[in-house]
Ligand code: FES
C-alpha cells in the first residue's frame with residue numbers, strides 16, 4: 005500500500021495459506037497491513053495496532069503471533085496461515101463450526117484472531133479445564149460476547165476432537181439449523 | 184400457531200462468512216485509485232487556533248491534497264442537532280454542535296484541525312507530522328464544579344457560562360414527603376461510564392463517480408439512512424444520488440450512531456472534490472479522543488422513607504459532563520433522570536440536573552446511555568436505607584416494587600423519546616424472588632458468609648433491579664419479497680453490529696410464510712435496499728424493525744393466500760403455507776411453490792388489476808407510540824482479597840424480562856456481553872484526565888477492557904411479560920446486561936468489606952481505589968466517603 009521510492013523497498017518471499025507470494029515492500033510496512041491490503045486477505049483484523057487486542061493474530065510457522073507487531077519484511081522465508089486458510093463457508097473448520105454452534109461470535113470482528121490463537125491450543129489440549137481455556141483466551145479481547153460462549157465453543161471443539169467427530173454431531177450442540 | 188422458528192435458538196445465518204474472514208467490513212473495501220486520509224488533531228484541550236501552515240505537507244511526495252477549515256467554504260458549518268431537547272417546562276438548552284474542522288478555536292484533545300489526502304495511509308500520516316498548527320493554549324475546563332464557577336474560562340465564548348442545559352422534572356411534593364418521613368438517607372454519588380471500545384474502530388470510504396453523478400459511502404454507522412439524508416442535503420445532492428452502506432460493523436454500542444462525525448462529513452466532500460475514492464480508518468488512539476465517550480455525573484441525592492422502609496420520595500440534583508459540544512441533546516442525562524425510578528413505586532420525585540460543557544470529547548450514549556447512573560443512585564439509596572433501618576436488602580426492594588396490578592404505570596415525567604414515562608407492563612416480584620432463590624440469598628447470608636468470614640474471607644453478596652426503556656419510535660420499515668425462485672428477501676433500514684438481525688428477522692418472516700430459513704435473505708443497513716428508517720440504538724432494533732418485518736410478512740402472507748385461493752379455487756381458510764408451498768390443507772397434490780405463485784403474481788401478459796400491485800411483496804412500517812419497558816434483576820457473590828483488593832466474582836445471576844423472545848440464543852449473548860461491559864465499567868475501565876484535559880490512558884495497555892479471566896460465567900433465567908405495545912410482544916434487550924452492574928458491584932463489595940466500614944458511593948472501582956477507601960487515602964473522584972455518606976447525614980428526617 006505504500007508508495008515510497010522503489011529503492012526503499014525490500015523483496016520478500018513468503019508462503020501464505022500454502023501459496024507462495026513474492027513482493028517488494030517498504031521496511032516499515034506492518035505485516036497486518038501487508039496481509040490485508042497487499043494480499044487482500046482481509047479476514048485478519050486490526051483492532052489496536054499495539055499488540056493488546058489480538059484481532060490480528062495469525063500463525064507464523066505454526067505459532068500464534070500478532071501481525072500488527074511485525075513488519076512484513078520479517079515474514080520473509082516464513083510460512084503464514086490466516087483465517088482464510090482454515091475452512092470455507094461451505095465446509096467450516098471444526099473450530100469454526102463449534103463457534104457457530106455455541107454462538108461464540110456477535111459482531112465477528114474479534115473472531116479471526118480468537119480462531120487463530122486457538123488452533124495451536126487445540127492441537128496441544130485434548131481436555132482442557134475451564135481455567136486453561138480462559139487462560140488461553142486471555143490474550144484476545146472481545147467486546148461483544150463476554151467470553152462465556154467462546155469458552156463453550158472451545159469445550160465443544162475439544163469434545164468433538166476427542167470423539168473424532170468434527171462436524172456437528174457431538175453432544176451439547178445448540179439445537180440445529182432446522183434446515 | 185406452530186412455532187417453527189419464532190422463539191427458537193436458530194443458528195446465525197451470518198456466521199459462516201464472519202468465521203471464514205469473508206465478511207465485508209468498512210476497512211475491507213478496496214477501490215481502484217483509492218486515496219487515503221489522515222487527520223491532524225489538536226494536542227490541546229482548549230486553545231486559540233491562530234493559523235495552520237500546510238505548505239510542507241503539501242510538498243510531501245505522495246500527498247494529493249491538504250484541507251483546513253478555510254478550504255471548506257460554505258461546506259464548513261456546525262453539525263446538526265441530532266436530538267432536540269424534550270418538551271419539558273422551563274428547560275434551558277444551549278445548542279453547540281461539533282464542527283468539521285476546528286476554526287479559530289480548539290475545544291478538546293483530538294478535535295480535527297486539518298486533513299491530508301495521500302497515496303497511502305503511511306504517507307498521509309507522514310505529512311500530518313509536517314503540518315504546523317499555531318495554537319495558543321487557553322485555561323482548560325476539566326472539572327464540572329469549576330466549570331460553573333464565576334470567571335471560569337468559557338468554552339463557547341458567546342455563552343454566558345459553561346452551562347449547556349438545565350432541566351427540572353418533578354412529580355408529587357417531595358418536601359412534604361420529606362417532612363412526613365421516618366428517615367431520610369442521603370449521599371453524594373459519582374458515576375463514571377467509560378468508552379464503548381468496539382473492537383472495530385470507525386471508518387469511512389467515500390466514492391464519488393463524476394460520470395454517474397453518484398456518491399457511494401461505506402460507513403461504520405448504526406444509522407445509515409439518517410446519514411444518507413443528512414449528507415445529501417449538506418452536499419446539495421438528491422438523496423437518490425447518495426447510497427450509504429453499513430456493511431458488517433465490528434460492534435457499535437452507541438457511539439457509531441448517526442453522529443455526523445467530522446470524518447463522516449469530510450470524506451464524501453473530499454471524494455467529490457478530487458473525483459476519486461477516499462478512505463479513512465480510525466486508529467485505536469484516535470478512537471480514544473475522537474469517538475464519543477459517555478463519562479460521568481455527580482449526584483447529590485436523598486430518599487425519604489416511612490417507618491416500614493417504604494419510599495415516600497426522592498430528591499436528586501446532579502451535574503452531567505457533556506464534553507465540548509452537545510449534538511446528541513440531553514438523551515444521556517434524561518435517561519439517568521428517568522431510569523432512577525427503576526422498578527419502584529416513588530410517590531414524589533424532584534430531579535434537577537445541569538449539563539456542563541467541558542474541554543473533553545463529546546458525550547453521547549454508550550450502551551446503557553446514562554441509565555447506569557440513575558440505577559446506581561437509586562440502588563445505593565435503598566442500600567443506605569436498608570442498612571440504617573436494619574432491613575434486609577432484598578426485602579426493602581420487595582417492599583417497594585411496583586406490583587403487577589400497577590401496570591401500565593405512569594411516572595408522570597417525560598422520557599428521552601419525548602413521551603410520558605409510562606411502563607407498559609411488568610411483573611417484578613417473581614423476578615426478584617427468582618434471583619434471590621438462584622443466588623441462595625438467605626442461606627448465603629445465614630450460613631455461607633459467616634462460615635467463609637470465619638476463615639478470613641471477605642465475601643459479599645448483592646442484588647439489584649433495573650428497568651430499561653427500550654424500543655422507542657419513531658418507526659422502522661421492512662420490505663418482504665417472495666422472488667421467482669421461491670426465495671424470500673427482507674430489507675430493512677436499521678444497521679446491524681452483531682445483534683444477529685440477519686437471523687432474527689429471517690425467523691420472524693419465515694414463521695409467517697412457512698419457508699425454510701435458509702431461503703430467507705436479509706439486508707440491513709444499506710440505503711440501496713431500503714430508503715426509510717432511523718437506526719439501531721436504544722435497544723430498538725428487534726422491537727421496532729422486528730415488528731415491521733412481521734407486519735410486512737403478514738401482508739405478503741395475505742397476498743399469497745388471496746392469489747392461491749383464486750388459482751386453487753379454494754377458500755383462504757382452507758389453505759396452508761408449509762415448506763415453501765401453499766396447498767389446500769390435506770390435499771398435498773394441490774401444492775404450488777411460492778416461486779410459482781410469485782411468477783403468477785408478476786405476469787408478462789395481461790393487466791395488473793387496478794388498485795393491486797404486481798408481485799408478492801409488501802413494505803410496511805411499525806411506529807410505536809412509546810417505548811416498552813424491559814426489566815431485570817442481577818445478583819452476585821464476590822470475594823475481595825483484602826491485601827491486593829482484587830475482586831473475584833464467584834457467582835453472577837441474571838433474571839431478565841424482555842417480553843417475548845425471537846431467538847433465546849441471541850438474547851443470552853446480548854446479556855453476556857452487556858454484563859461483561861458492566862463489569863468493565865464497575866472495576867476496570869476509567870478514562871483518566873489530568874487538569875489540562877489530557878486523557879492519560881488512551882491505549883488498551885492503560886485502559887483495561889475485561890478479558891476472559893475477568894468475566895464470570897453468567898447463570899441466567901428469563902421471565903416473559905409480553906409487551907402490549909407491539910404485535911410480537913417484544914421488549915428490547917441490547918443494553919440491559921450493562922445497566923445494573925455498577926450498582927450491584929458497589930453493594931456486594933460494600934458487603935464484603937462491611938467489617939471495615941467502607942462506603943461505596945462511586946463507580947468505577949479498582950483495587951487501587953478500594954485500597955484508598957479502606958486505608959483512608961485521598962479521594963480521586965471527589966465523591967464517596969469524604970463527602971459524608973448517608974450514614975452521617977441520614978436519619979435527620981425527623
Ligand atoms: S491489532 Fe494487533 S493486537 Fe490489536
Ligand code: FES
Nearest residue numbers: 110114146147148
Ligand atoms: S464478537 Fe464483537 S468483538 Fe468479539
